[in-house]
Amino acid sequence: xxxxxxxxxxxxxxxxxxxxxxxxxxxxxxxxxxxxxxxxxxxxxxxxxxxxxxxxxxxxxxxxxxxxxxxxxxxxxxxxxxxxxxxxxxxxxxxxxxxxxxxxxxxxxxxxxxxxxxxxxxxxxxxxxxxxxxxxxxxxxxxxxxxxxxxxxxxxxxxxxxxxxxxxxxxxxxxxxxxxxxxxxxxxxxxxxxxxxxxxxxxxxxxxxxxxxxxxxxxxxxxxxxxxxxxxxxxxxxxxxxxxxxxxxxxxxxxxxxxxxxxxxxxxxxxxxxxxxxxxxxxxxxxxxxxxxxxxxxxxxxxxxxxxxxxxxxxxxxxxxxxxxxxxxxxxxxxxxxxx
Amino acid sequence: xxxxxxxxxxxxxxxxxxxxxxxxxxxxxxxxxxxxxxxxxxxxxxxxxxxxxxxxxxxxxxxxxxxxxxxxxxxxxxxxxxxxxxxxxxxxxxxxxxxxxxxxxxxxxxxxxxxxxxxxxxxxxxxxxxxxxxxxxxxxxxxxxxxxxxxxxxxxxxxxxxxxxxxxxxxxxxxxxxxxxxxxxxxxxxxxxxxxxxxxxxxxxxxxxxxxxxxxxxxxxxxxxxxxxxxxxxxxxxxxxxxxxxxxxxxxxxxxxxxxxxxxxxxxxxxxxxxxxxxxxxxxxxxxxxxxxxxxxxxxxxxxxxxxxxxxxxxxxxxxxxxxxxxxxxxxxxxxxxxx
Numbered sequence: 001x002x003x004x005x006x007x008x009x010x011x012x013x014x015x016x017x018x019x020x021x022x023x024x025x026x027x028x029x030x031x032x033x034x035x036x037x038x039x040x041x042x043x044x045x046x047x048x049x050x051x052x053x054x055x056x057x058x059x060x061x062x063x064x065x066x067x068x069x070x071x072x073x074x075x076x077x078x079x080x081x082x083x084x085x086x087x088x089x090x091x092x093x094x095x096x097x098x099x100x101x102x103x104x105x106x107x108x109x110x111x112x113x114x115x116x117x118x119x120x121x122x123x124x125x126x127x128x129x130x131x132x133x134x135x136x137x138x139x140x141x142x143x144x145x146x147x148x149x150x151x152x153x154x155x156x157x158x159x160x161x162x163x164x165x166x167x168x169x170x171x172x173x174x175x176x177x178x179x180x181x182x183x184x185x186x187x188x189x190x191x192x193x194x195x196x197x198x199x200x201x202x203x204x205x206x207x208x209x210x211x212x213x214x215x216x217x218x219x220x221x222x223x224x225x226x227x228x229x230x231x232x233x234x235x236x237x238x239x240x241x242x243x244x245x246x247x248x249x250x251x252x253x254x255x256x257x258x259x260x261x262x263x264x265x266x267x268x269x270x271x272x273x274x275x276x277x278x279x280x281x282x283x284x285x286x287x288x289x290x291x292x293x294x295x296x297x298x299x300x301x302x303x304x305x306x307x308x309x310x311x312x313x314x315x316x317x318x319x320x321x322x323x324x325x326x327x328x329x330x331x332x333x334x335x336x337x338x339x340x
Numbered sequence: 341x342x343x344x345x346x347x348x349x350x351x352x353x354x355x356x357x358x359x360x361x362x363x364x365x366x367x368x369x370x371x372x373x374x375x376x377x378x379x380x381x382x383x384x385x386x387x388x389x390x391x392x393x394x395x396x397x398x399x400x401x402x403x404x405x406x407x408x409x410x411x412x413x414x415x416x417x418x419x420x421x422x423x424x425x426x427x428x429x430x431x432x433x434x435x436x437x438x439x440x441x442x443x444x445x446x447x448x449x450x451x452x453x454x455x456x457x458x459x460x461x462x463x464x465x466x467x468x469x470x471x472x473x474x475x476x477x478x479x480x481x482x483x484x485x486x487x488x489x490x491x492x493x494x495x496x497x498x499x500x501x502x503x504x505x506x507x508x509x510x511x512x513x514x515x516x517x518x519x520x521x522x523x524x525x526x527x528x529x530x531x532x533x534x535x536x537x538x539x540x541x542x543x544x545x546x547x548x549x550x551x552x553x554x555x556x557x558x559x560x561x562x563x564x565x566x567x568x569x570x571x572x573x574x575x576x577x578x579x580x581x582x583x584x585x586x587x588x589x590x591x592x593x594x595x596x597x598x599x600x601x602x603x604x605x606x607x608x609x610x611x612x613x614x615x616x617x618x619x620x621x622x623x624x625x626x627x628x629x630x631x632x633x634x635x636x637x638x639x640x641x642x643x644x645x646x647x648x649x650x651x652x653x654x655x656x657x658x659x660x661x662x663x664x665x666x667x668x669x670x671x672x673x674x675x676x677x678x679x680x
Binding site: 257258266270271272275277 | 574598612617
């Protein structure tokens with residue numbers, strides 16, 4: 001042991017207010033308190049969930065904050081009572097239960113202004129204050145097999161309803177691995193539809209090619225609707241489409257995307273009365289300590305092709321460029337090296 | 341056998357168009373076709389589901405039609421190939437799978453105009469044409485233990501969110517029998533709230549006594565929300581309240597009421613992302629042939645107090661009065677004798 005952990009100074013990408021670009025600045029990171037762990041972040045990926053908070057359309061957003069929630073790193077120091085990990089261990093911080101236990105922040109600006117955490121997994125240039133060890137893995141991102149758990153058991157078919165970004169494609173892959181017979185991919189971008197084939201998609205629909213509501217197209221195509229529909233856009237109209245594209249009796253629509261502030265999902269209650277269900281999914285329903293090691297094993301064994309999602313690499317100092325890349329069709333995930 | 345069944349003439353309460361009162365008239369009832377059963381209805385109860393169709397606010401309604409779906413009777417004759425029942429047997433027609441197999445009607449006016457069935461269980465003065473035997477039972481109504489099936493397993497508490505009519509009270513009783521520890525009853529009518537105590541309710545809330553949204557009251561009262569919320573009104577605002585009164589993580593809201601035409605349920609997608617679910621329930625999810633005999637046994641054994649729901653009795657000729665009674669607080673169910 002090198003003694004008690006102390007406050008350290010790191011570089012972090014801070015969003016000072018809604019709509020502001022990422023500003024790389026030095027921040028103070030307080031030492032981990034009882035039950036908490038401080039992690040040196042090695043790699044991180046920008047995600048649309050960060051981006052909608054940066055833009056200011058996430059209804060739950062608070063500022064200033066350090067965004068980022070897809071990362072991996074190494075335990076730097078541990079607080080009192082932590083027995084689940086040791087300094088030096090490789091870990092993936094996850095969303096579930098990773099905010100400081102006392103609901104305060106461990107981040108401050110050099111001037112002492114408090115900075116909010118984001119999804120409990122805020123990224124700084126090297127260190128984060130978190131409680132609890134999640135799991136270990138040397139790869140870059142954790143959110144690949146989104147939906148594997150929600151999708152079981154798959155009986156007939158599935159429609160990942162999505163702009164086929166990382167989450168949508170992971171949803172396709174998850175459905176494929178779970179044994180879905182038909183995987184209908186929906187996107188208004190033909191390039192993304194073509195990509196989806198690589199991940200296990202079997203049918204491809206571009207709503208722009210149809211004059212009627214896309215749920216009507218799917219109901220006809222499947223002779224009554226799909227068993228599962230995953231919405232991966234955050235668009236409330238698409239959420240409605242997803243509900244209404246599932247079959248009567250047992251159809252399940254799953255909201256995966258984060259809706260914009262003030263937007264609501266609406267539909268006729270009749271759709272539920274006749275047997276449909278609606279639920280949401282965060283991190284695919286995976287439990288961090290129990291499930292992520294199983295996912296890690298699948299990546300190591302080559303069952304999950306994590307590398308397919310990592311289309312670009314950049315330095316942390318290029319963070320604003322990395323977020324611009326997200327808007328471009330050919331980018332699924334850009335891995336940032338936090339040491340550069 | 342008394343030979344082939346023939347068309348018979350019966351009295352029926354017909355709604356000729358939306359908003360029209362029930363008109364008792366003679367109708368022709370065609371003989372049962374292959375796989376169908378014709379039933380002499382002995383007793384029937386008016387229900388709000390009939391009433392919203394009579395008023396014209398059910399989006400799926402078609403006219404003219406013979407309403408009614410809560411009844412019991414005796415098999416009058418059977419079509420070719422029917423092996424599950426015999427003439428004379430006591431039966432309860434249920435909604436599930438009881439429309440004529442060929443999607444046509446067995447009812448016509450004396451002038452030959454076709455009359456629609458309603459929920460497959462239309463009531464006439466003595467005879468109905470249905471396919472399939474459901475079950476037998478000499479009592480008057482079948483919809484008591486609504487929700488027993490949907491409610492299991494009950495872990496913490498349940499809020500049957502309801503105007504405590506027959507369905508709402510049955511929901512309370514179902515939750516009680518299923519072992520719910522706390523049963524929160526919500527109604528804007530104090531008399532109904534008092535009734536709910538008899539059926540197993542443990543807490544009673546009248547939204548008129550609060551200035552804030554009732555879901556906020558429930559969230560506070562339960563320290564985070566209920567495990568299950570059953571909406572039994574058909575009011576889309578109450579459906580939203582029900583969703584938003586369930587707890588994060590696993591809260592399940594169940595829509596039981598039939599929404600009015602053109603009305604939609606809306607809520608923030610965030611409520612689902614954090615773990616809530618929404619589904620519907622028809623006939624409590626019971627399967628007719630498999631489950632209703634089990635319910636009948638519970639009534640016969642005294643486990644289900646069906647008699648408590650039958651607050652009034654009338655003659656079939658008083659059908660319009662019976663429907664007026666539905667609007668009065670003290671009436672739960674009015675049993676009509678179809679022979680009078």
